[in-house]
């Protein structure tokens with residue numbers, strides 16, 4: 001698949017990321033890839049691989065790699081009885097959500113197995129043992145207070161000056177959605193990041209040089 005076909009395919013993958021926001025992710029990824037070919041990118045929160053393919057298409061274009069991190073057991077709002085629960089993703093062996101097989105199928109169907117590298121485990125543990133500088137970071141993991149801030153503090157320090165930080169589910173109006181993604185977005189703005197773009201609830205920020213102190 002060429003870039004356009006991959007992006008079309010991404011739009012067909014099950015998931016929650018609206019297409020205009022996925023297209024924006026692809027476009028910003030492409031731009032970053034042109035600035036820094038062969039870079040290292042990471043997304044937190046993969047679910048079934050929809051954002052993975054939007055970003056992976058752009059990563060492939062620039063010879064970059066995308067680490068796609070998720071424990072694959074769903075976040076709080078994806079558990080039984082919650083708003084985004086999807087019963088067919090439950091693993092009968094232990095009754096937990098397991099999106100890993102679906103994610104893996106998505107990446108294989110997209111032909112991105114040498115571009116997208118899966119990381120399976122708790123974000124905070126992986127972040128503490130990860131030493132690669134990142135050129136692009138997409139935060140779309142759990143939206144609870146504790147996990148969202150852990151992702152911010154665990155991953156944002158890995159971003160190089162000039163690197164792009166994309167955050168999903170940023171809602172300035174509390175009636176539209178939970179606070180933590182908005183709060184970490186505000187913290188990043190206060191820590192030397194500059195806003196580059198806003199599409200729906202997606203915000204794209206750039207880390208100014210030199211490395212900022214996180215709020």
Ligand code: MG
Nearest residue numbers: 016140168169
């Ligand atoms: Mg999201």
